[in-house]
Amino acid sequence: MTVIYFVETTTGEQRDFLCRWTERFYSEKKRVRIVVDSMAAAQLIDQLLWTFSQQSFIPHAIFNPGATRPEEPVVITPGQFRTDGFDAVVCDSQADLEFMSLFETAVHFILDDDLERKQQSRVLWQRARDSGLDPIHVPYERKR
Secondary structure (H helix, E strand, C coil), X not given: CXXXXXXXXXXXXXHHHHHXXXXXXXXXXXXXXXXXXXXXHHHXXXXXXXXXXXXXXXXXXXXXCCCCCCCCCEEEEECCCCCCCCCEEEECCCCCHHHHCCCCEEEEEEECCCHHHHHHHHHHHHHHHHCCCEEEEECCCCCC
């Protein structure tokens, strides 16, 4: 059964949280897929993973459909497409429930300062719960 973490954050802090969740899963020896909505977003996440923490290094690569899957434990993909071999998905953009359910663990960000996205998250939470998935709410916690 898929566990989906619904993580509250703000638009300005979302990508920092994305890097931290990715780091967490990587440290747990999980293969991680980060889903973005464009190649520009993929390149930005690629850069952030290089610079967000002085204490850690997360081997990662950008991966497009049709290419040979890289050996790195973390891949960034523009778009949702099926690829086997990943334990967790961290969603930088809106992802379908069906797509997230392909993974053991998923992270969806609830953007507290974006009312439209917040409402979409509510609907997704209800659909996840009604589908028998295991949604877990992670309240917003300011960075220290």
